[in-house]
Amino acid sequence: MPRYNPKEVEPKWRAAWAEAQVFRAETGSAKPKYYVMEMFPYPSGRLHVGHARNYSMGDVVARFKRAQGFNVLHPMGWDAFGLPAENAAAERGVDPSAWTHDNIDVMRQELQRLGVSIDWSREFATCDPGYYGKQQAWFLRLWRRGLVYRKEGLVNWDPVDMTVLANEQVIDGRGWRSDAIVERKKLNQWFLRITDYADELLECLKTLDRWPEKVRLMQENWIGKSQGLRLTFPFTGPAPAGFEHGVTVYTTRPDTLFGASFVALSPDHPLTEALAAADPRVAAFVEECRKGGTSEAEIETAEKLGFDTGLKVAHPFDPAWQVPVWIGNFVLMDYGAGAIFGCPAHDQRDLDFARKYDLPVTPVVLPPDADAASFAVGDEAYVDGGRIYNSGFMDGMEVGAAKAAAIAKAESLGLGEGTTVYRLRDWGLARQRGWGCPIPIVHCEACGIVPVPEADLPVTLPQGMDFGRPGNALARHPTWKTTTCPGCGGPAERETDTLDTFVDSSWYFARYPNPDAAEPIDKAAANYWLPVDQYIGGIEHAVLHLLYARFVTKALRDEGMLEVDEPFAGLFTQGMVTHETYRRQNGEWLEPAQVDIASEGTTRRATLKETGEPVTIGDIEKMSKSKRNVVAPADMADTYGVDAARLCVLSDSPPERDVQWTSAGVEGAWRLVGRVWTEFDAEPSSKAADPARETELRRATHKVIKAVTDAIEGWRFNSAIARLHAFVGVVRQHPEAGEARREALSALARLIAPYAPHLAEECWQRLGESGLIAAAPWPIYDPTLAEDEERVLPVQINGKRRGEIRAGAGASEAEVEKMVLDDPEIARRLEGLSIRRVIVVKDRIVNIVAA
RNA sequence: GCGGGCGUGGCGGAAUUGGUAGACGCAACGGACUUAAAAUUCGUAGGGCCGAAAGGCCCGUGCCGGUUCGACCCCGGCCGCCCGCACCA
Numbered sequence: 001m002p003r004y005n006p007k008e009v010e011p012k013w014r015a016a017w018a019e020a021q022v023f024r025a026e027t028g029s030a031k032p033k034y035y036v037m038e039m040f041p042y043p044s045g046r047l048h049v050g051h052a053r054n055y056s057m058g059d060v061v062a063r064f065k066r067a068q069g070f071n072v073l074h075p076m077g078w079d080a081f082g083l084p085a086e087n088a089a090a091e092r093g094v095d096p097s098a099w100t101h102d103n104i105d106v107m108r109q110e111l112q113r114l115g116v117s118i119d120w121s122r123e124f125a126t127c128d129p130g131y132y133g134k135q136q137a138w139f140l141r142l143w144r145r146g147l148v149y150r151k152e153g154l155v156n157w158d159p160v161d162m163t164v165l166a167n168e169q170v171i172d173g174r175g176w177r178s179d180a181i182v183e184r185k186k187l188n189q190w191f192l193r194i195t196d197y198a199d200e201l202l203e204c205l206k207t208l209d210r211w212p213e214k215v216r217l218m219q220e221n222w223i224g225k226s227q228g229l230r231l232t233f234p235f236t237g238p239a240p241a242g243f244e245h246g247v248t249v250y251t252t253r254p255d256t257l258f259g260a261s262f263v264a265l266s267p268d269h270p271l272t273e274a275l276a277a278a279d280p281r282v283a284a285f286v287e288e289c290r291k292g293g294t295s296e297a298e299i300e301t302a303e304k305l306g307f308d309t310g311l312k313v314a315h316p317f318d319p320a321w322q323v324p325v326w327i328g329n330f331v332l333m334d335y336g337a338g339a340i341f342g343c344p345a346h347d348q349r350d351l352d353f354a355r356k357y358d359l360p361v362t363p364v365v366l367p368p369d370a371d372a373a374s375f376a377v378g379d380e381a382y383v384d385g386g387r388i389y390n391s392g393f394m395d396g397m398e399v400g401a402a403k404a405a406a407i408a409k410a411e412s413l414g415l416g417e418g419t420t421v422y423r424l425r426d427w428g429l430a431r432q433r434g435w436g437c438p439i440p441i442v443h444c445e446a447c448g449i450v451p452v453p454e455a456d457l458p459v460t461l462p463q464g465m466d467f468g469r470p471g472n473a474l475a476r477h478p479t480w481k482t483t484t485c486p487g488c489g490g491p492a493e494r495e496t497d498t499l500d501t502f503v504d505s506s507w508y509f510a511r512y513p514n515p516d517a518a519e520p521i522d523k524a525a526a527n528y529w530l531p532v533d534q535y536i537g538g539i540e541h542a543v544l545h546l547l548y549a550r551f552v553t554k555a556l557r558d559e560g561m562l563e564v565d566e567p568f569a570g571l572f573t574q575g576m577v578t579h580e581t582y583r584r585q586n587g588e589w590l591e592p593a594q595v596d597i598a599s600e601g602t603t604r605r606a607t608l609k610e611t612g613e614p615v616t617i618g619d620i621e622k623m624s625k626s627k628r629n630v631v632a633p634a635d636m637a638d639t640y641g642v643d644a645a646r647l648c649v650l651s652d653s654p655p656e657r658d659v660q661w662t663s664a665g666v667e668g669a670w671r672l673v674g675r676v677w678t679e680f681d682a683e684p685s686s687k688a689a690d691p692a693r694e695t696e697l698r699r700a701t702h703k704v705i706k707a708v709t710d711a712i713e714g715w716r717f718n719s720a721i722a723r724l725h726a727f728v729g730v731v732r733q734h735p736e737a738g739e740a741r742r743e744a745l746s747a748l749a750r751l752i753a754p755y756a757p758h759l760a761e762e763c764w765q766r767l768g769e770s771g772l773i774a775a776a777p778w779p780i781y782d783p784t785l786a787e788d789e790e791r792v793l794p795v796q797i798n799g800k801r802r803g804e805i806r807a808g809a810g811a812s813e814a815e816v817e818k819m820v821l822d823d824p825e826i827a828r829r830l831e832g833l834s835i836r837r838v839i840v841v842k843d844r845i846v847n848i849v850a851a
Numbered sequence: 852g853c854g855g856g857c858g859u860g861g862c863g864g865a866a867u868u869g870g871u872a873g874a875c876g877c878a879a880c881g882g883a884c885u886u887a888a889a890a891u892u893c894g895u896a897g898g899g900c901c902g903a904a905a906g907g908c909c910c911g912u913g914c915c916g917g918u919u920c921g922a923c924c925c926c927g928g929c930c931g932c933c934c935g936c937a938c939c940a
Binding site: 222228350423657664723794799804 | 853854865866867874875890921
């Protein structure tokens with residue numbers, strides 16, 4: 001009997017799928033729709049096993065839902081703008097567009113080879129003018145809505161990638177791609193008003209019940225809603241020009257206002273700037289504050305620095321009470337009001353500051369069991385609840401009531417208002433890079449900032465940008481900038497910034513329903529398909545892409561372009577595939593395939609295969625092209641076929657968990673492929689099937705259908721494969737020809753099809769089925785057959801297993817109890833003991849309590 | 852500091868609602884097939900102890916305690932690891 005040969009079988013069935021167009025999604029079909037997609041990849045060059053795992057997962061879901069009778073949309077595209085293309089251009093002098101498209105061609109071919117059931121008719125890349133031109137169109141519509149604005153402000157500057165970054169793209173004080181320490185820089189920047197949607201973005205998280213709790217929490221924390229009081233402290237003496245109203249602070253603890261001992265301004269506060277302009281000592285202090293780094297370690301150890309401005313403000317609740325105004329290096333300009341009042345007794349940071357500069361510490365919240373006469377604050381601020389004292393009209397109130405009372409009082413005095421403050425900042429979305437979507441704006445000396453008319457879109461990137469030097473290749477292009485003003489026809493310059501690539505990925509799911517539409521979004525098609533029923537991607541996008549996409553969906557909805565509130569009804573965050581990293585002594589990263597590893601006891605030494613030179617073994621990290629710690633699924637597929645590779649990446653590990661890559665699993669997957677095929681290929685046994693054995697096989701078949709169906713629905717792909725392994729063993733034990741075996745094989749082929757689709761087609765054909773298994777219905781189990789007729793019930797005595805009995809399914813407690821007590825073995829065990837209680841859990845277990 | 856998660860054999864992991872812990876796979880060992888090897892196939896296997904064997908006993912899901920007839924699962928307290936946020940007023 002010939003062995004299963006994936007090299008022959010697999011291409012044949014891919015051709016058959018393409019021919020029959022089985023993966024084509026029809027908008028408006030009468031079947032229920034199911035939109036499943038994985039986060040589209042950046043076309044970096046080749047697929048690694050992390051990609052293979054991710055897209056195999058999505059494909060299991062897509063094929064499963066298709067078999068269950070859904071009209072499935074499973075599209076693919078390319079997140080194709082971004083820095084790696086520019087870097088390739090700089091290093092090798094290639095054109096970023098050509099480089100990107102070459103990569104796309106390679107990766108498309110690899111994905112197709114994996115047999116992923118994608119509707120390729122909807123494919124696009126974000127660097128296609130047909131895509132980014134539509135993006136420019138909606139960008140301008142949001143501009144007209146006032147959601148896009150330009151402002152000079154402090155921005156995050158990545159000195160290596162030489163571009164501005166959004167807050168979400170600064171991780172631990174470093175650029176998310178370059179890992180360079182981010183600098184604060186004052187620049188004219190473009191922003192999207194994501195903060196207008198802060199409350200809705202927060203509220204709608206509650207409706208996303210098919211999202212991981214973790215992601216919702218991360219977004220909730222990122223949005224960072226807090227309720228508090230915005231309050232003004234009026235100046236007691238002559239006020240600095242422009243600040244006649246006083247100093248406005250934000251606090252979440254208005255109940256502690258009577259414990260105030262200072263007001264502190266941010267070094268970036270306008271009043272600080274005014275003072276610095278007039279007083280070189282203030283200017284020197286501000287300079288000192290800016291020196292500190294932004295990394296975690298530096299912030300953690302940074303000393304609290306203060307500068308007494310000499311100014312005094314009046315306490316809002318007691319005009320006679322003078323409070324000094326300081327400048328504090330720890331006060332952030334872009335949160336709250338950029339100024340705080342300090343209550344050292346009940347805030348640790350304020351306490352540290354007060355101790356250092358010898359400011360008063362007055363407790364105003366009395367802990368429940370403390371004595372008002374003796375309670376004092378030492379080195380630790382008291383931050384918990386209690387009763388308010390030393391606080392005039394608030395005396396005796398609990399913290400919550402006192403907050404409300406303080407807000408009411410401030411409002412009645414006209415000095416403040418209760419407000420909600422968010423941590424979320426507006427989305428800075430311009431990048432000083434050449435390989436991105438041009439911002440469709442021109443700068444006219446006469447008219448100022450003028451949007452390009454929609455009819456003139458797309459504003460396309462020019463040919464011949466020079467990426468050989470650092471900086472923005474678009475800005476230094478010899479002619480591209482030069483244009484005429486669409487308003488007055490006079491000379492004008494194009495905006496040279498491009499959009500953050502996260503803009504590109506913030507709406508692509510709404511383009512797949514009709515990727516050729518004249519409008520950015522074909523509303524009818526989008527209404528049919530959206531929201532995405534199941535989105536699959538990495539946790540690293542929890543507050544990046546996933547927040548931006550939610551925001552853009554809402555903004556486009558308000559513009560009338562979409563009708564859904566949320567883009568992704570279901571989200572699954574798959575684990576990363578990791579691998580050790582290897583570095584040559586000169587620092588060059590090496591691929592695992594280039595390295596030999598030798599183990600001596602517990603130490604492992606690595607050497608370069610070619611030269612034998614020593615190699616440093618580095619951290620285990622997510623597979624990425626930059627660290628070169630990638631293993632290609634194609635290597636596995638070359639040896640064992642695509643189906644074994646797919647089974648391998650989904651076996652053994654739950655999909656949400658990170659896995660450290662080893663090639664060990666592929667052998668097991670390959671054996672499964674072989675064992676399955678052997679059963680289909682075997683000559684039927686001439687032995688007649690006996691009814692008892694037929695029933696046994698039928699029960700196993702219906703059980704495995706239930707188990708695999710449940711496992712796929714619960715994202716336990718590894719368990720589903722384990723059940724299939726076991727089931728093949730059962731089928732093997734039942735070689736007798738007959739209806740039961742045929743039923744078993746038919747189920748087996750269809751159950752394994754989402755994982756090993758080529759093998760499944762071959763098996764299906766061998767069974768004599770005429771159609772494609774890719775279009776065959778999912779097997780349905782008979783619940784009565786999926787349950788055993790007879791149960792083995794373990795019998796415990798005092799919680800320890802002491803035997804077992806056999807009872808019919810559903811046997812009553814009384815029946816079972818009688819059987820147990822009649823059992824001679826159990827009786828022997830109970831000798832000399834008196835039975836206190838017998839607990840029978842129907843169809844499960846028996847426990848006898850005896851002493 | 853705040854928020855979240857995880858901890859089970861040599862390894863990856865299973866146990867879906869509190870009911871036989873270790874399914875399935877990898878690696879290992881033994882048998883069959885083979886001149887031999889590979890491939891394939893059948894089998895063994897948490898640890899310890901008693902026994903010639905059949906079989907039996909004890910321990911066991913990071914640690915300590917609790918609830919329960921019964922706990923990997925629930926509760927309290929520790930230890931360790933991982934992730935997110937963080938001078939957020």
